[in-house]
């Protein structure tokens with residue numbers, strides 16, 4: 001079995017610009033390539049786990065989202081092994097995506113699906129994200145977790161109304177900084 005680092009996308013790999021559906025809005029954060037290379041050297045698979053309500057809103061199709069993810073990956077030397085995304089939303093504009101699913105974070109569905117597909121040992125794997133929903137989904141799947149703290153997520157975390165917040169195992173400033181916790 002393999003070990004993996006599960007990563008949230010926006011706010012961890014690229015700048016969180018809100019609703020991202022255009023290539024020109026993909027801005028890679030500093031030191032991401034360096035961090036991903038270090039994780040590869042430690043034999044971790046890199047798997048992105050991301051909610052994509054932009055699909056449920058009808059701003060982008062699944063096909064285009066896959067193209068956008070591939071574009072993002074090309075900017076970071078294709079260091080990401082797989083992307084898993086949830087296209088659903090309880091209040092989706094598009095009816096086919098309107099439901100309460102098992103894969104939208106904070107649910108752990110995407111992580112569990114990836115673990116099955118890719119033969120990942122969850123007990124040796126980590127979730128790194130910048131939102132409480134990342135931490136909750138990681139913990140629910142049995143992962144060790146690291147919360148990346150930023151100005152953007154500060155409010156969500158402090159008010160804590162939206163999620164039933166569980167504490168992450170560790171906290172860091174960015175992806176490269178998070179590596180100090182990972183053997």
Ligand SMILES: [Zn+2]
Nearest residue numbers: 086088101103
């Ligand atoms: Zn879903």
